[in-house]
Amino acid sequence: MAPSTATALALILLLLRPTTLAGDHHGFRATLTRIHQLSPGKHSEAVRRDSHRLSLLSSYATTSSGSVSVQATVENGAASYHMNLSMGTPPLTFPAIIDTGSDLLWTQCSPCTKCAFKQPTPLFDPAKSSTFSKLPCNSTFCQSLPSTFRTCNATGCVYNYRYGVGYTAGYLATEKITIGDTTFPSVAFGCSTVNDGTRDNTSGMVGLGRTPLSLVSQLGVGRFSYCLRSNTAAGDSPILFGSLAKLTGGNGVVQSTPLLQNPGMPDSAFYYVNLTGITVGTTDLPITSTTFGFTGTGAGGGTVVDSGATLTYLTKDAYAMVKKAFLSQMANLTTVSGAPYDLDVCFKVTGAGDVHEIVPKLVLRFEGGAKYDVPFHNYFDGVDVDSQGRVTVACLLVLTMIDDQSLSIIGNRMQMDMHVLYDLDGGMFSFAPADCAKV
Numbered sequence: 001m002a003p004s005t006a007t008a009l010a011l012i013l014l015l016l017r018p019t020t021l022a023g024d025h026h027g028f029r030a031t032l033t034r035i036h037q038l039s040p041g042k043h044s045e046a047v048r049r050d051s052h053r054l055s056l057l058s059s060y061a062t063t064s065s066g067s068v069s070v071q072a073t074v075e076n077g078a079a080s081y082h083m084n085l086s087m088g089t090p091p092l093t094f095p096a097i098i099d100t101g102s103d104l105l106w107t108q109c110s111p112c113t114k115c116a117f118k119q120p121t122p123l124f125d126p127a128k129s130s131t132f133s134k135l136p137c138n139s140t141f142c143q144s145l146p147s148t149f150r151t152c153n154a155t156g157c158v159y160n161y162r163y164g165v166g167y168t169a170g171y172l173a174t175e176k177i178t179i180g181d182t183t184f185p186s187v188a189f190g191c192s193t194v195n196d197g198t199r200d201n202t203s204g205m206v207g208l209g210r211t212p213l214s215l216v217s218q219l220g221v222g223r224f225s226y227c228l229r230s231n232t233a234a235g236d237s238p239i240l241f242g243s244l245a246k247l248t249g250g251n252g253v254v255q256s257t258p259l260l261q262n263p264g265m266p267d268s269a270f271y272y273v274n275l276t277g278i279t280v281g282t283t284d285l286p287i288t289s290t291t292f293g294f295t296g297t298g299a300g301g302g303t304v305v306d307s308g309a310t311l312t313y314l315t316k317d318a319y320a321m322v323k324k325a326f327l328s329q330m331a332n333l334t335t336v337s338g339a340p341y342d343l344d345v346c347f348k349v350t351g352a353g354d355v356h357e358i359v360p361k362l363v364l365r366f367e368g369g370a371k372y373d374v375p376f377h378n379y380f381d382g383v384d385v386d387s388q389g390r391v392t393v394a395c396l397l398v399l400t401m402i403d404d405q406s407l408s409i410i411g412n413r414m415q416m417d418m419h420v421l422y423d424l425d426g427g428m429f430s431f432a433p434a435d436c437a438k439v
Helices: 003-015 043-061 140-144 215-219 316-329 354-358
Strands: 027-034 081-087 092-099 106-108 150-153 156-162 167-179 182-196 204-207 223-227 237-242 255-258 275-280 303-305 312-314 346-348 362-366 371-373 380-385 391-396 398-400 408-410 418-423 428-433
Touching: 140 156, 182 215, 215 237, 275 316, 312 316, 316 391, 316 398
Parallel strands: 092 204, 106 182, 303 408, 312 398
Antiparallel strands: 027 081, 027 237, 081 092, 081 167, 106 204, 150 156, 156 167, 167 182, 223 237, 223 418, 255 428, 275 362, 312 408, 346 391, 362 371, 380 391, 418 428
């Protein structure tokens, strides 16, 4: 082959999205490991971690500027789960935070000008990999970066993502990636050479959002699902991609609702759903179309299903309704201050099982008739124990959004012991109760 022809062919392959190279993979799986446990004494830490993330999710989700994208809103210090992946030839295996609210796959690279956070594995060294290749500035993926985070120079396509705590900067490249037992020959990622902040003893991040740069979009798998175990001591949680990502069960067990696009930010990475109603016990709360809907400008509001936030957060008006209903229907119990736990609705526990028996059921309803009967421990839990390990205080694991923000967040605790499916091709979000050990 003539040199000019070979060069042209190489350039075409470089500019092609990796989806064209990974299209033959019908399905694969990996496992998720929870980073922080939510147990008595740990709830305050979870709320504090969530607070940074929620502040950024809200600020970016309500911006009216089309030049600012939500791809860079993740708060790295608020991570909840990581998965292992391998990169390069020969491969380097490392744990990376997974996040449904961001898009960029990145890891620290050598030589590193400023690698401020410690990681459990060596830095990835591009010079030692035979399959590493930098991406040019005119590549599709470089152009997919938000203009405010992208520059081009002699290094190539340079990015600078700012987070609530810390940042990551470097250049875009492609590399062979292995997840589970499946290998993809050319995936775009951020080779990060300047970083700051905390990364929860991981070596990078995997974005699973709805934008071209995310791992899901690049691999062209069209769908992914996970099942988060409430009993993390029993093992890790499964995450499935492509044809393996499917829910089973009849008689209405599988519930589905459309995935929405924010009309004010059509390029948002977030997975929006339409939360249309809430029932506490026997009380249907007076939820209207404006309670969780997008604002008049189309930029704010909405409800996001999020893997990174631990607890669930509702808009001010919706939370007030939920709080009032729980307090009213649990009036026979003694309320205690939730301040020591950074929670709000809390009760004194005086006997085994009394809270479980009195706490009203919580049901979330979504567009299309989907109904989620939330498992008890997903929304109510013991937060303090005595010297014998007996629960003495139990609290509602739902809070109001910070600073009266209009966005609502369904966190990962609310999703536990459910098999949830993000169907990007079909535009649907589905869920069904499951034994995650059998998924």
